[in-house]
Amino acid sequence: MNIIVCVKRVPLTQEVDLEIDPSKRDVRSDMLAYVMNEWDNYAIEEAILLKEKLEGTVTAMTIGSEDDEEVLRRCLAMGADKAIRVDPGTLELDSFTISKILAAVIKGLDHDLVLTGVQAEDNNEGAVGIMLAEHLGLAHSAVVVGIEPEGNEATIRVELEGGIDEVSKIGLPAVLSIQTGINEPRYVSIMGIRKAAKKELNVIELGELELSEDDLLTRTTIEEIFLPPETEGAEIIEGDASTIAEEIIRIIKEKGVSI
């Protein structure tokens, strides 16, 4: 089984004061630390688990700059066989153009399964995987929490609302967007990443791909980003730990909970 996994490097934003840059269309990136998108970590792990069971190859792929190779090296250290980075240069990207570029590369590769994360933590769009499937003309499913391939089909579980899973059969090749919790991603050591440096990592320039002008034109544009509108929000309880605890206990009791 040959599997392609599309991954993305995203900024860590918890406990970080995000600042809007002068263009008003992005955040100031100089202060940020980057990681692999959480959903993609589960996707690459799933691909490697399937490969360990069924043999074949796992190819990790990203669109980005040299800095983004960090996540590809991580995928290689986890067990991917090779990696591809497409350099978009200064091209503006949205889910449409990203999916077009990915499709142009994947068309030329052997694939039984293409995995993406359900969404990326930065833009939270959740659209690339399924757009990609449509470009490739493949069967697809989103928010997948289980995959069991059998011959040229797979039994999959899709997570719906309220803890309900939908079990289906899907024909292969297929594109699936992977949900967190499908597995337990393995630990990657610095040593592991160093060792994986020998593995193949190809860089493709946009010009090498068969893409028209229209394919590279975004269909949505961020006009501006802004801080959440001020709402009433929470009343902040101040003071030392003991005062805070007292106040919390008072509120709990006041709301009719007996403790």
Place this chain on the structure above:
Amino acid sequence: MGEIFVVVEHREEEIREITFQMLWKANELAQALSHSLTAVLLCDNGEAFVPEIGDRADRVILVEDESLKNFSAERYKEILKGLIEEYNPFLTLMGHTPWGMEFAPALSIKTGLPLATDCVDILIEDGNPKVIRQIYNGKLFSKVSFKASEGYLITQRPGAFPTDKVGDRQGELIKKEIPADIPEPRKQFVEFVDTAAGEMDISQAEFLVSVGRGVGEEENIKVVQDLVDTLGGVISCSRPVVDKNWLPKFHQVGTSGKTVKPKVYLALGISGAFQHVAGISGAGTVIAVNKDKKAPIFRVADYGVVDDLFKVVEALKKKLSA
């Protein structure tokens, strides 16, 4: 006169709440634009649904077929493409739900119409649609415009708008046949499985102490459980805690877990992603403890503590044992 489409979402003989929320927003947009509002219903038994949505739309386009008993992204995509070509709707609203996420992006590629997902508001500026979205897990908002097009596709975030009926419309029923040449889907439904059932039903609890990824590691769950044992509440959690197997799934609060309605919800180290807070909209009072004063949870909580959760947990234990 233009047109706004709302794609009805339903499961097991029930219309999903997101449908009413889309009809609510579509009503407002239709009024502002003097457009008509059309609900598009793909199902095997329209009679069960039409009365519920009929008075919220000017038209109900019903495609009724045995093969539409179960949701199929491929069938939705093919049928909606045909209807969009025939009616040319200015806007087509769909839910940003697991099913919406499975067919809307494919429909966008198939029709060539631009798509914006997970929108929390839809505006019209100089006749053009723009949407408001949340990025970086709700820490920032973005305003997004579309490439000029004949029509636009939008998926709407669950809970972004009310569910109430507004406006007074008389849905004219239009029945359409399923296209004869529709290909057999490559994905076929087998069954639904309930994964959230467990030894306890957190949705019945009066007082929930909920832990998020902020607890850091598995051992620390015990620290919070200790507090819960003294306080007498029930422990619940956000999704990452279940993903990491620190607590069983039946403790999870949120869209893919349980919807809860305690008198008090004490959130420890939870950032407040929409999929989480959607599950606590019925809570009486929400108290959030988070180190990050910009965490989105503080926008929905009634009381907030900007501090380390362990400090607060220890202080609570001390007070209670005193």
